[in-house]
Amino acid sequence: MAERRSAQRRAQAVHRAVRVTLAASAGFYPLVYGLHRPEMALYALFAPVALGVLSPIPGSGRQRAAVILGSLPAGLCLVALGTALAGSTAAAAAGMLAVGFVLGFAAIAGPRAAGAAPGLQLFYILACFPPYAPETLWQRLAGLTLGTVLLALCERLVLPAARNPSYRSRLADASAAAARAAAEAADGTAPPDTAAALRASGLGLRPSHVPPAERPAGPWRTDRALAQAGAATRRLLEQLARLTEAPAERPASPRATAAADPSSAGLLRLVASGCAAAATSLRSGRPADEPDSLRRAVREFQDTRVRRTVARPAPDVPELRHQAAVLAIAGSAAIARTGVAVAVAGRRTPPIEPRELFWYADAPAARLWFRRLAGNTTLGSVMFQNAVRTAIGLGTARLVAGSLDLTHGFWVLLAVLTLGRTTAGETWSAVRPALAGTLVGALAAGVLLYGLGREPGAYAAVLAPAMLAAFSLGPLLGVAWAQGLFTLVVATAFAQLAPASWQLAEARIVDVLAGSAIGLLCGLVAWPAGARREVRRSMAALLRATAPLVPATVGAVLSEQPATVPAEATWHTRHRLRLAEAAYAQYRSEPDDPARPSTDWHAVLLTAQHVLIGAHQLPRHERTGSGVPPPAADWARANADRLADATRRAADRCDGRTATAPSGTAGVRLPPGGPALPVLVDLEQWLDGLAEDLRRIAPAERPGDRST
Structure with a gap:
């Protein structure tokens, strides 16, 4: 498997190098030697390099071509802005500051926008340096347009990258798997390996297992709905997996349990029907029936459950726990199906319940x-x-390059752009081989420039092979090779645009050295630890925001009148959850740190999601907590307070305030001899799940433990 992935990586690098080289050559050579337009040729050359090599645009050939063409209007505006500001170092530096922030912040729009940002920054960088020549603007724009269109055509037609399965298809497969499992659980016919298969299906929906181009990470309604449906489906698959694993306290066979509890079997069959409808809707693109029937069935199931418990002199606690698990499954299925309905149908005018979860369904795009x-x-x-x-x-970098009047000063900014990393240590690790590679490449370029002199035809013969080698070997062999070979590319390209000597290679070394120093300095000053420190802070803040929801949820369930958890509290937790998810995603992309504590950050995210879902669902399921004896209510509130304190202690461990694992995470069970009411069993199951989540966050320290 590893050899296969390595072969695929090599093939992808070579194919991309072929596409970029072909696009750059098709624009550069005719403009230089046919139309004699060096300014236009420069932009026709760098447009494919910027968007094809320096921009990690994810996706298939069709998807990348669409992003490249969609970036063209922004690129034209940036070139025009850079050309207008090139006459003043201060103005160009201020423009670079603004452009750098806006394009860097574009990552909030999703992986595709983030992937195109470096190339767009290069367009401004290239245009904002002297000479100040506004009269050449039309040539620059024409060259940029030509190079961008040629690259889009090559991405689409020349060795195009295949498309990965879309998130919709992954979600449809997972929904179909949930439908089969729910039907088998209803009939008591689930095979022994069902739990493992369900968990494997859930892994396919984890963001880290989904290619960047297919992740629903944008702010749009469809992306939000798909992401929510995916999270709910993952939770549904895990709940079904647990249901199929026969508990020790329920000795009866699954088939006998299904026959003895027809209401649970009926609700599971409705869950199966809803999941199958969601899978069909995702595959066909047509809206399915409204999921209100499942919500109504949940209310009827709970009402029937309460009536049966009151009528029985001695309720069956294992059966009530089984029903609590089925009720949670139905709640997850309802959220998943509603998310699918919003994703497929688009904007929904009537409010969708729970309103706190689906606030975006009828919100305008601006909001x-x-x-x-x-x-x-x-x-x-x-x-x-x-x-x-x-x-x-x-x-x-723009201010330094302009103030020192560095030759080809845009190479300074290019070094900052290509060598900067999210941590200071990672930046230093990239700078060292980059400087070595640049030095070797500059020496080779100097020899080449000295040996070939002023023979444009010789440089023309070298440029295309140099690009092919640089763009294919660089990604495979590392930063040193990439910088060294790219030095040869820029030397042979500029030697055809204007007379050049070996001093061009010298300027390249000075500029890369200056850019590396600036990048290192910024990395040391601005968040040098990258996401490592931020993930600890954000996870701790998330747990602290989550802790108050536990007693608030129990209080809402036990209230004599129908109540809900305050929307402000859940909104604050959801906000912290989004920040923690972003920090975790970047953290997983950074190199491992053996010294970091053995904390399962993904378990922190699951804990918050567990509490949020319970805060929304439990008060609605139970309707009212009347009839719960005061001692039993005190038991529930005491366990809620205990687990809220344990959540806060887990937060203290996350941000380093304490090194010990949080205490108070023992499991929750109904007190012996107490009333076995559905509301208490549901709270027991929810609180016990939270205790299990907290134990997973910070397991006992063992040699060789590593965080996930």
Whole structure:
């Protein structure tokens, strides 16, 4: 498997190098030697390099071509802006600061926008340096347009990358698997390996297992709905897996249990029907029936359950726990099906319940964007941090290059752009081989320039093979090879645009050295630890926001009147959850740190989601807590307070305030001899699940433990 992935990686690198080389050559050579337009040729060359090599645009050939063409209007505006500001170092640096931040912050729009940002930044960088020549603007824009269109055509037609399965198809497969499992659980015919298969299906929906181009990470309604449906489906699959694993306290066979509890079997069959309808809707693109029938069935199931318990002199506690698990499954299925309905049908005018979860279903696009922008405009957002770090580095580099009047000063900014990383240590690890590679490449370029002299035809013969080698070997062999070979590319390209000597290679070394120093300095000053420190802070803040929801949920369930958890509290937790998810995603992309504590950050996210779902569902399921004896209510509140305290202690461990694992995470069970009421069993199951989540966050320290 590893050899296969390595072969695929090599093939992808070579195919991309062929596409970029072909697009760059098709624009550069005719403009230089046919039309004699060096300014136009420069932009026709760098447009494919910027968007094809420096921009990690994810997706298939069709998807990348669409992103490349969609970036063209922004690229034209940036070239025009850079050309207008090139006459003043201060103005160009200020523009670079603004452009660097805006394009860096574009990551909030999703992986495709984030992938195109480096190339767009290069367009401004290339245009904002002297000479100040506004009369050449039309040539620059024409060259940029030609190079971009040629690259889009090559991405689409020349060795195009295959498309990965879409998130919709993955979600449809997972929904179909849930439908089969729910039907088998209803009939008591689930095979022994069902739990493992269900968990494997759930893994396919985890963001880290989904290619970037297919992740529903944007602020749009469809992306939000797909992401919510995916999270609910993952939770549904895990709940079904647990249901199929026969508990020790229920000795009866699954078939006998299904026959003895027809109401649970009926609800599971309705869950199966709803999941199958969701899978069909995702595959066909046509809206399915409204999921209100499942919500009505949940209310009827709970009412029947309460009446049966009251009528029985001695309720069957294992049966009530089984029903609690089925009720939770139905709740997850209802959320997943509603999310699918919103994703397929688009904007929904009537409010969808629970309103707190589906607030976006009828919100205008402007409000969705505002929420995403406002939610990330904070020092706790890694996207904001990265945008600020990039803007400061590029702005400083433009100011230094202009003030020192460095030859080919845009190479300084290019070094900052390509060598900057999210941590200072990672930046230093990239800078060292980059400087070595640049030095070797500059020496080779100097020899080449000295040996070939002023023979444009010789440089023309070298340029295309040099690009093919640089763009294929660089990604495979590392930063040193990439920088060294790219030095040869720029030397042979500029030697055809204007007379050049070996001093061009010298300028390249000086500029890369200056850019590396600036990038390192910014990395040391602005969030040097990257997401490592931020993930600890954000996870701790998430747990602290989650803790008050536990007693608030229990209080709402036990209230004599129908009540819900305050919307402000759940909104604050959801906001913290989004920031923590972003920090965790970046954290997983950074190198491992053996010294970090053995904390399961993914378990922290699951804990918050577990509490949020319970805060929304439990008060609605139970309707009212009347009839619960005061001692039993005190038991529930005491366990809620205990687990809320344990959640806060887990937060203290996350941000380093304590090194010990949180205490108070023992399981929750009904007191012996107490009343076995459905409301108490449901709270027991929910609180016991929270205790299990907290134990998973910080397991006992063992040699060789590593965080996930």
